[in-house]
Amino acid sequence: MMLAGKTALVTGGRGGIGRAICERFAREGARVFAADLTPAGSLAEGQPPDDFIQLDVTSEDSVRAVYDHVAATADSSLDILVNAAGIEIEKTIEETSLEEWNRIFAVNVTGTFLVSKYALPLLRRSQAGGGASVINFGSYDGFIADPGLAAYCATKGAVHALTRAMACDHGPEGIRVNAICPGYVDTPMLQSFFEGDGSGGDGCTIDSLQQAVRDVHPMRTFGKPEDMANLVNWLASDEARYAAGQLWVLDGGLSAQVQQMKL
Template structure:
């Protein structure tokens, strides 16, 4: 059963941990997929093509969607998954670092969605899925610029849903909690004893595990599909129950 057959999908950050899982799932569900990323992935799933794409350059973004307009007659699914984090407090964050986090996590989303709009409007039912985060609601220590950028993504998502819903474009954000990606491993590495920290993080989840990129791709797939045709303007937290719980001092 293919949930996305006949659809086209453009995934920024498509070479990364979660982005790659999304591209693979989309292709499996019958979509034609472009994984857009600054880095070329080591391997590509069948049905996925890679395109070099820098979300921080408006010229590159504009050129990409000009070219895409010649390739595809519509864009059904846009996933804004490109993102970085810097593990610092405001005191240690330089202005350059702050601006870089916002350039990729927020401005890149704005530019991509802005220039994708003409193609999205040609879809009979377009779905835009932005990557917010659990950290847009609740702060992880030493992750200031990232937390702030994800809060901006959440507000941007609601604003886009309000403005472009009447044009048949749905806009939602996915807010993952802890997911096993290179980004999470880096966060662990910077925090000392990796194994005991990993176990402590697992134990604090009601589901006693952190997520996998496939867990997140499962929700992205649903939001991308016509099954979610009434879902718009929402922030979809998927975190193994972590944010349902008042945090206990167990670490």
């Protein structure tokens, strides 16, 4: 077990990727706090092996309350923080209202900021041999754009820069900060992307669209939440003691290639 004796907090812990991370952490021997807006999150089934905490990452009071709870039950120490809470808005900037813009920045960027900020006192008390580990969620969309996802792309670019900045500032304190940058991962968010794109019209089914998209990937498949959890687990473990300040793209090779013309 790679995470025996460690304590972890995962935001978005009931979402597609966050939930897989919580399950993996628990299997690896960690004590896991899954924080999300509701116990069901975006997935309703089952009851994962973790402690659920209600959290609104955009609320400073809510974030503080979560750490009060973690501190009281985990000896005021935290080894692993995963900022997996995130939302997506499928619009161009012209279609995006200021309210929507502020909302997605509040969750994806401010949330990562707040949850990390108040984690620091606990992370500094970590006894982990490989240092405490913070894992943010960027996206390959923070490097190159998908159409109609402007605000989302911008929030993920912000998370990338924040990741490097946090790594610089807190590395000397024994806190490693990295970001995972997923490509197309089979989650409720991805389903919403395909449906919201309206691509089901024009005589093309969502299934055939998805297959076409899979085929553009060198690996010919979407990622699974478990694929993200595999790397998050490694970054959280002492194996990754020298890994800091990096953006880890996990996209089945998608962004390694130039756009594929239909020749």
